Amino acid sequence: MTFPPTSTASLSAKAFHRPSKRVLFQFCPVYDAPMDASTFELMKSYLGFTQADAQNLVALKGDIDPILLGVTTRFYEILKAHKETRDVFADDAQIERQKRSFIKWLTELFCGDYGAAYFEQRTAIGRTHSDINLPQHFMIGAMDVVWQSLEEGITRADVTNGRAKLQSVHKLLMLELAVMLGTYKDSYSLVIRDRERLAVEEKLTRAEHLAQIGQLAASLAHEIKNPLAGISGAIQVIRDGLASNDSRIPILAEVLTQINRLDSTVKDLLVYARPKPPLMSPCCVNRILSRVLHVLEEEPAFENIRIERIRCDEDMEVIADPAQLEQLAFNLLLNAAQASSAGSMIRVDTKRLGRWVKLTIQDFGCGMESDTRDRAFEPFYTTKSKGTGLGLPICKRIIDANGGRIRLESTVNKGSKVIIELPAHIEESKGADPC
DSSP states (O other), X not given: OOOOOOOTGGGOGGGGSSSOOOOGGGSOSOTTSOOOHHHHHHHXXXXXXXXXXXXXXXXXXXXXXXXXXXXXXXXXXXXXXXXXXXXXXXXXHHHHHHHHHHHHHHHHTTSSOOSHHHHHHHHHHHHHHHHTTOOTTHHHHHHHHHHHHHHXXXXXXXXXXXHHHHHHHHHHHHHHHHXXXXXXXXXXXXXXXXXXXXXXXXXXXHHHHHHHHHHHHHHHHHHHHHHHHHHHHHHHHHHHTSOTTOTTHHHHHHHHHHHHHHHHHHHHHHHHHSOOOOOOXXXXXXXXXXXXXXXXXXXXXXXXXXXXXXXXXXOOEEEEOHHHHHHHHHHHHHHHHHTSOTTOEEEEEEEEETTEEEEEEEEOSSOOOHHHHHTTTSTTOOOSSSOXXXXXXXXXXXXXXXXXXXXXXXXXXXXXXXXXXXXXXXXXXXXXXXX
């Protein structure tokens, strides 16, 4: 059985004036729970579907049998008139097979037994509609078409106690509709749960891999650090023993530069793989930024870069580790400078937002592609020819450890903006309620 979409005529006020005005979806008190036979019984009670209704439906069977073919013909004429439902079928032969199933479904409406077995049978029909991807909103129009056709046929037959029997028909059709929509909900819930499970498994797998890489990186960094320091010291001794005009001094200077670069990489690996717990205390964000900017003035990357400070004189204290915030600011400002061209500007803004202090560092440089932006906080991911891909991941770890939030906005050729929010330090007044 496949239901057609509704039409303006099929949603007439006449079609639904007889049943109670209760809202259909209030049947289920727990929306996340799958529909089962007990829920079906609850819905029957809600609609007032009793044994008397079951008896009314059985009594209608003899009057209904002669009109079933006409109801079916009308139903499929409407179905074939709408592309969305017509395209569900492969050919006319399939429609003919479905007509026979539809007549069987109509006949079973008047079986008289509406218990657990009936519910399971109707649930199976609902799953079929979901499996063939028939949009669920067509169910409402379909049930309206069935109701109008049955109502017209029963009214013409002038059956005894017709109004009460029509009430029973309508209650059962509302139960049918609820069951079918319930199967859609259950199907969608399963799809969502499967997707969520796969996403969680993927995250866990990635987390395990990253943890293994982090342990390996920490071990390698620890093993490299001491020999590297020895090599650096030896090179300096050799350099100091040469005459000031010796042609080998520039070569040794380059060797020391590369050693310092390696040492910086090793430190990044250790910081990321073995982060220190933060030593939380009240600290002023703007003072930390001022100290970091003073140091960075000597960096080549900041040559010909203008810094614009906004609200830089306001005392904005946060609860965080001052040393870690300095490292955070250093990394973010250096990244911004490296992404900027000569003569460009970096904007640094601090703002108090209730119980948070917001820090924004914005450059107007090359920006990032969306794929790069989405992976920017991923460890060891970098598009730079020189870099470990740990700068932003370290920043995120610092923010997470200090109870803050960080996000990145970036547009190609327009620049990037890093937004950080940290818990503000709020001094409670002496007379304040400690709660």
